[in-house]
Amino acid sequence: LSLIVTQLLYEVGLYAVSPALPRTCKVLYAVFKASPASYRAQYLVACIEQSHPREDAIITKLLRYPICSEDVLEAYFRMTPSKAGSRKRWVPELPRHLFRSLAIKSKSLRSSSAPCVAARRGRSAGETLPWTELDHPLPLLRYLYTCPHIHPPAVNSHEGYALTKAVQSGFVPLIQFLLNHGATPDWKSSLAVLIAISRRDLPMVRMLVERSETIHALPEGEKVGAKRRRLEDRVSITPKMLRAAVKCKAQDIIEYFTREKGCIPDIHTLLMLE
Numbered sequence: 001l002s003l004i005v006t007q008l009l010y011e012v013g014l015y016a017v018s019p020a021l022p023r024t025c026k027v028l029y030a031v032f033k034a035s036p037a038s039y040r041a042q043y044l045v046a047c048i049e050q051s052h053p054r055e056d057a058i059i060t061k062l063l064r065y066p067i068c069s070e071d072v073l074e075a076y077f078r079m080t081p082s083k084a085g086s087r088k089r090w091v092p093e094l095p096r097h098l099f100r101s102l103a104i105k106s107k108s109l110r111s112s113s114a115p116c117v118a119a120r121r122g123r124s125a126g127e128t129l130p131w132t133e134l135d136h137p138l139p140l141l142r143y144l145y146t147c148p149h150i151h152p153p154a155v156n157s158h159e160g161y162a163l164t165k166a167v168q169s170g171f172v173p174l175i176q177f178l179l180n181h182g183a184t185p186d187w188k189s190s191l192a193v194l195i196a197i198s199r200r201d202l203p204m205v206r207m208l209v210e211r212s213e214t215i216h217a218l219p220e221g222e223k224v225g226a227k228r229r230r231l232e233d234r235v236s237i238t239p240k241m242l243r244a245a246v247k248c249k250a251q252d253i254i255e256y257f258t259r260e261k262g263c264i265p266d267i268h269t270l271l272m273l274e
Contacts (some may be wrong), residue, residue: 006031011041017046040067041075058083059092059150066097070143077149087150094158098137099165102174131171138174145181152181160187167192167204175207178236185209186235193241200250209233209261237261243269 001229009031012019044062055060062076077084092207152229155162155178161222163183166174185192185208196204210232242263245253265273 014046017050036074037071040072041079056090064095092153094153094162097160099162102165102232124125130207131173133173155181155183164192184234190235194242194244200248202252205253210227237263239266
């Protein structure tokens with residue numbers, strides 16, 4: 001009987017196409033939360049059919065739904081084989097919701113059970129846990145950028161929102177992933193770099209500013225290995241960045257900007273240095 005009721009509720013959900021339905025009560029929330037990827041893909045198809053988006057915006061719209069995971073996307077692709085040829089023609093956007101919730105506090109042990117958790121992990125209470133390759137949204141992003149069914153998303157969507165939020169949260173693996181896929185830190189007057197400066201994090205500043213390329217092809221007869229060459233920086237160091245470093249009293253960043261990057265301080269920055 002419960003299976004029949006669940007199926008009926010699923011049918012109601014597809015008919016209503018309302019994100020508010022699962023929030024009506026705890027029972028409905030539990031039912032829809034446990035729904036399989038195939039049903040969620042059906043729901044997304046119903047949403048698309050109801051909103052009639054442009055063909056070039058379909059994948060972008062799908063990715064905006066929080067229920068759109070790897071399994072749901074795979075189910076959607078199986079359900080819509082007729083659109084396989086057109087999906088790769090358009091570049092989808094990276095949705096903001098993947099990065100909006102990133103915050104260093106979410107990785108902190110500061111909670112009611114923090115002392116117990118910290119003791120079990122050999123850490124002191126309040127110590128920050130490092131971000132890892134398994135943390136959200138990296139697994140989904142790796143899928144999106146290797147998926148054969150769609151074009152890789154535009155990594156600088158919404159004026160570099162993804163990179164800015166990754167820097168703000170100190171999510172180094174995510175920062176490196178985005179940079180490797182073409183993210184640039186010069187959006188909004190290099191806001192990502194300014195945030196890294198405010199964190200007084202020289203390695204992160206270097207990561208954002210500099211880039212290098214590994215060359216595997218060596219002349220015949222030379223020792224096999226890889227060497228690195230310097231490429232043009234992603235962003236130029238400006239007096240504004242130097243002034244921000246001076247305000248933060250980040251001496252290592254100040255020396256990096258002035259000695260290695262040759263940034264000349266303006267008169268206001270010179271007065272601050274005195």
